[in-house]
Amino acid sequence: MTDASGSDESLFPIAVLIDELRHEDVQLRLNSIKKLSTIALALGAERTRTELMSFLTETIYDEDEVLLALAEQLGQFTPLVGGSEYVHCLLKPLESLATVEETVVRDKAVDSLRLLAPEHSNSDLETYFFQMVKRLAQGDWFTSRTSACGLISVCYQRVNNSIKMELRSLFRNLCSDDTPMVRRAAAAKFGEFVKVVEIDHVKNELIPLFNNLASDEQDSVRLLAVEACVVIAGLFKHDDIERFLMPSLKQAIDDKSWRVRYVVADKFVELQQGVGPEITKNELVSAFGSLLKDNEAEVRAAAAGKIKDFCHNLPSDTREQTIMTHILPYVKDLVNDSNQHVKSALASVIMGLSPVVGKDNTIEHLLPLFLTQLKDECPDVRLNIISNLDCVNEVIGVKTLSQSLLPAIVELAEDSKWRVRLAIIEYMPLLAGQLGVEFFDEKLNNLYANWLLDHVFAIREAATNNLKKLVEKFGHEWAQSTIIPKVLNMARDQNYLIRMTCLFCINVLAQSCGQELTQKVMLPTVLGLASDPVANVRFNVAKTLSRICPVVGSSALQSQIKPCLEKLNQDSDVDVKFYSIEALESEKVIQAM
Template structure:
């Protein structure tokens, strides 16, 4: 190929490639567009093939990407053959990331329907070019090419002719029996996709014994891949065939010596039940599933318990009874995540199990006293499922909420705030949350207080929650600078409210200002507060209330205009008492949103 005969864009590409191959390949679409289809086929495609043979792995990777780009400029699917044959070199590379990119590009090209003017061209390309190439890859004497063939055959098989399909199945069967571990691993990993396309007769005659051998392989990573293939195979079989072919494979996997295989079988419990049916699984595998839920290896046990949460949603009472003993042991598991999943399982199946109320109550008491907050939060979110015939008492709910709200970790209390929002909105339990919300508003951690105010803005219009009690208690607290005696005893908050809590109450009243007469009264008192930040927060709250369409009056019959004038006079009156009041009206709503704003007055 003489450079003198090359177009200028191709000469520039060659020069650029010598100095920076990857950058040059990223611009190959510009070169291909300039060359046109005929020159692209005659000069650019052979040039890239030469480059990929002599380049390192990174260049091969970049060229694998470039082939997809070039395929759009050669004139359609009729001219894909040279590109696909060039990709055969990429598919035979030992470096996995090069092969994987080559496989991705190969599949994108042969399934690019826009490039084929009619289906016949695509079918012809598959049978005349792709299938012979896959046979060569499958019969190669090194692991790289057969590994690529294992990935490609399940994708190409549906488009191949009957004769080519038979040949491809024979090639795949040969790769399942190979001594190359990496090839067998690729074959077992992709066998599940092949089962979706082949006839059940071919699956049984060619691959059942191969699947059994894979499941008994000495390498645990190969045995792991056999499990999903077993499930895919089971979808095509009858109950009698599954009982003979697949149940023994799954049973062996659940008691495999390798914890990795047992963990993988644990992760597939829901798929196993969905595929083979409860009757077959209960008969052959229920005992082994119980063993997985009590496995000595923590990772296996946790995976089995987590997967059983999903199974519990689809199982009937008869199946649940088989796991009753194991389920009852979960609340005392050493792992808090397992105890959390135990809550979910018990909540789902409590109504189905023949368990007396006393026993359920004892389990709930254990969970309420759990020293890990995620367990308690999970229980709180599942209480509605425990109710109904079980009729969980308010005393248990109150104890649970008390355990969470008195936690020494502020993050637990913050999580409680978020859970309360869900509980009220979705009417999960019938409980008056006003007292709990008031205590969270008085929390000593700012983030808990501001999050509580945030949920108040979302909950005040919820039809099933009456905020009047909370509103009245807040007004009384702000008016008297201390909580009502009954609330003090419940909250454990004695004495006067500090300025941070007064600001929080003002913000909460701003959100709950539907009861405007009382709100304006106490806010007018708060305007006289000696702490500038409290005073300015009250001024802003009054302005917000008075600017609304449903503004309440300070006294019955007082016009809104007079109330606004009163507010303006109060603002002027106190404008000289604090150096920050001149900027407070523009800063206070921002500064009180952080602890720094609350500390200014100090």
Template sequence: MFSSRMNPSSLLYGTLEEMHELAFIERPIRRSLKTAEEIDQLTVDEDLNDIERAVYLLSVGQEVQRASVISNLPSLVRQNPAETFRRVVPKVRDILNGSGAEIQLAAAASFLTILQDDIILIHTHTYSILKTVLLHLNHRDTVVSNAWLETLLSAINTLPKETIKQEVLNPLLYQSQLSHSLQARLASCRILGKVSCKLDSHIVKKELLPLARSLCQDVEFEVRASMCRQLETIVRATGVEDVRAEIFSDLIELAADEESSVRLAAFDTIINLMELMDSDDRLHVVVPLVMSVCDESAQMDETVVASLSFQFGKLCSGLADSLSDEQKRNLLQRFKMLCNAGLQAEGNEPDDNNEATLIRCNCCYNLPAMVVFVEPTHFLSELYPSVSGLCCDPDVSVRRSAAASFYQVVKLLSPNVQVVHKELLALLQDDALEVLDALMNHLEETLELIISRGENLTQDNKFPELLSALLLAEQKVGCSLRWRLHEKLLQRYNCLARLLPGELLHQNFSPRIFTILTTNKVLPVQKEAARTFCIFLRYNRKPEQRQEMMGRLLEGLAQGRSYWNRLRFLDVCEMATEIFSRKYFNKHFLIPALELVHDPVANVRYKLCQLLPRFRLSLHLPADKQLLQQLDFCVQKLLCKEKDKDVVATIRKTVLELDKLDLTEPKRQERDLLDQKKEKEETLLLEMQLERQQSEGKLNSDKHTEKKRKDSKTTLSATKSMSVSSSGATLSSSGKEIRKAKLSRSRSLSSQPTTSKPSNSDRPLKVKELSSSSALGKSPVLQNKEDCLRTTHFTMSTQSTSSMPVLIRCNTTSLLDRSSNLDHRSSTTDHRTSILDQRDHRTSNVDHRSNMMEQRTTTLDHRDHKTSTLDHRDHRTSTLDQRSKTMERVCGVKDSQSRKLSINRKSNSYSVQSERD
């Protein structure tokens, strides 16, 4: 199949066709070539200077050469103005007579450039240009005529008053007559407005004002509209007081003209002159006109409505003091309707109408003025729906206009910026990069206003939404090809270092900026990312986070495998010299940068050579002597061992720059002052972080101490209640037992002889109960020891008293007296024991108070807490020892008394037995 198609005849036929096509293409090229005669005519002698060459080409050259010379006329005037105006400009004036439109436009543009750039310093030269302009002002071609008119209007700004009166004003009065063409009368209107700014007010009122009023009554609506727009300039030149009656009556009449363009011009002029009017004129002239225009805007042409929407904010601001509440509501309702112009009722789908889109864009432009008009306090109820709708408009141009005006709205709503938080998120997350570009112009100020008043953002959990929107906006721009917008966005994100907490910045933004620094391939974006990362590093207050960020720089860039990353580290060092203090830079950046002298890639060493003078300026002797030696070693290594010719040339230039560095120059003092300021700021940031950590730790310790104090109070109250109840019960039971013992003794006088076991057993029981009540809180070892001692003592006393029988005989009275004395002594001893117990209880209260003082001391000095606790335990141990000794003494006294009693009883029993015997 393919062999039948690819035969030699077909190949030959295809080749011939291609040859014919090539020949056909080459024919016009050959015809367009210049002949030898034409080349001779276009050839100019090389020995001629610029002025002579221009004169030669204007004289004998072709039209294209003449147009080139005329277009190059401004450069000739800059080089040699006198010769140009003496020899070249007259030639140009001669050529313009009868020339075509191309040369006319080139001459008008050249003279306009000369007048606008202030190249001419002599008025005679301007006068020569004015003569040429006035000569060709009434050219039959409208485009050429308008070009010469623009040149004339620019020339009027530089002409003296007398020249304007003689050369401009007289032709103006002549051309403004109805007998002249429409184009001439339109030019007269514009010239009239321009001339009125240069002449005195009495001349304007006497000569120009009647001419202006006559042109306002012209039969052509274009002339009426053009002259109506120039009335503002005439009124400002003469003053409102002098021409109020004439001008305002004409403007009101023009505002009711049959042509919409004339009404529009009159309406704009009245609004622009509103600031010059008094309150009566505003109330009786402007307010009725505005209300009628707003009422009829539904039936008006969209061009008029577009102009109304553009002037609406200025209109409302100027008439705010003259409007009633009902009129204000009507204007506000009209503005809301303009914000929805061109949008269908369902779904806000836009119509294909450019005028409606322009109206909504103008509404976005007037949003700040309308916020002032409705007052920020009523923004949420009156204007917020319109603002929200414009920020979410289906047309990109409207959203871009809303983003451009958003900062002014936020600035006016500064106490309540959280109202438009949703709209800010919508603009940040917009799919069109044009919207984000418009928002970036004032993003720093907007974020500062929103985040600085972010209490409600934190309470409503809107802060994470804002951070995620900022990150998504950066990622969206980073994925596009608009690197200039990406660079602008990173530049605006520098303010986040001052606005966001260091923890959020370190977790969310620093990793993303470092990723851009290491992966992005656009050099301006990388440099801006380096600057942003350095700013984040400088304003980070936590040392561990700063160390982590420095570790990323050193590991990912300075020690990176790609030479591109090592070059970026040098860019970071260049930024760091501007952002950080010398001390911080020399400590963290300088040595890793100097180590790149051993880099195998010549581009890295080349970049290092360029930065060495900057590094040298960061060193101070004698503090940085070792660093200076390392820098000198780096220079010597590059001078001795470098083989790349570009690096060698650069290091030689660097050595010369290092030698020329004057370290005693006045700029050195300025740099030192700036460096001291940076160092103070860095130190202050670290101190603020340290104070914050200390305050947080102190707050936590205070909370812990307060909790511990409450727990100790609870324990103390429980212990105190238990001790009081037990002591009360013991005292009451001991009193009852004493009364029972006395009652048994009184009964024993008339009864059979009994033993004293109950009375003796009551006393030890009483002591045991008291001692147990006073020994609460003792250590188990001491308590067991005291219990053993008490048990031994009580058994011995019980055995001694119970083994002796008591018989009442003739010595019963003495025995009773002795027993009563003994009971009295025992009761006294019990009373003393109770007193001692009370003293012990007071001592325990004192100990508890000292306890509380020690606990408060531990809150002030946390380090001595353990030591104070040990001292407190030792104090308790000593107190317990004293109590045990006191109890032993009391028990010893009781033992001695019981022993004496038993001895007396034994002697009495022996005496009775002996008497019996």
């Protein structure tokens, strides 16, 4: 096996590989491909180049899964063939893989070739890589021509001018290919190619190609041209954008295919940043409005989701006026849109308009819209509004917020959809801090107590976890007079899940309330639950005692906690015994003793 003399034994790896690749079992063939690097190491660099690469090139006829693995392996083979000096020998098998019918195999072969391109010297790139690209680009089958589209840009910058001219000619032919799949591949790589081509050639040669793609009969080609438009806009100055890009962009905004208009809406902020403030003000504001009122819900939803970013990126000197005059009327219509996805997309960003339009406009124009969405029948709409309330509070202040939106928020706290209730709970510590302790006790305290008794575990858990934040905001005295009595009262509830929630609350409160409250007020309740008829409650007592023992004093630990855990250790339930032993042996308990 290790003999490099050319004996029969040295042929063993290739012979084994041939046998395995001819086996009927696909998994066996796949495994043999995955250990190619091991075989290459055994063969050595020279025999890998001469024998293994030749064998792989001649036997590319396997299952797609095997070919995919082979294409991925070859992209990492440079050290195994002797380094970058010999990397060109990997091109032939990958070229064959780049022509197969299965798209994922071709794409992986192209990915590997793109990895190998930088490892070629300039001369090898011109001698070997370019010639391979040329063969693919001029291939009889569309599969090879689609692969060529992804390879032209990676070698363009490092070849001489005559080859550059030839590469541009090849790309031009691909952009006007008879087969839609090839034009689609060219459109997908157009932006990438534009980045590496000299700007004069872009204007003179590539822009006409771009305009043709943007007007292609296939909408799948036109929508990819929109993405190329984003890249081109970043390369051109104002006058060139007006001259070369805007006609095609306007055409895309009004395209007959909703899929093209959807991509325009999805990329609109990137287009806005590319074309600059002047063209945005003169051209894109009205175009954005047309997308916001598009006939197709998918387009409206995509545009609605971009409202906040589009408005933030407007020229600062005219931003507020532009929003109030040209954007807000469409926003008001979208609040009552017939499609829930549109309303949900709007709800996720509409709060972000408040810092831009200011306090007065928010109170007069936006608050009624927020209130409408808080009462929307779609839970996702309500959820998205609730999740972004802090944006509004920073602008209008807590007093106005509580007067206008709080009644709706309180109503949502009892919403039938548990995810909506969960969103309210997660926002509650922030809201409580903003409203103050008196307002919280008057308006929200009872709601909070109800959440601790909720039939959905996620609600009880969230409410429990937020107790710590509330105590930190309002203090120990508030906890002792307001929250702790409600928590301890849960220990007497008939539902064992609520009694367990009581223990979970004590776990959290003990850390915030300190030794005196924990030891005198909460510990007796925990000890009382140690004799609960439900085993789940009893083993949670053991877990709770383990958690709170660092908070209580050593006397309580010795006289109350330790005897209780030892009693639980004699319990008939195996889980109760397990957690009591774990508690007795825990580092916290041992250190406290």
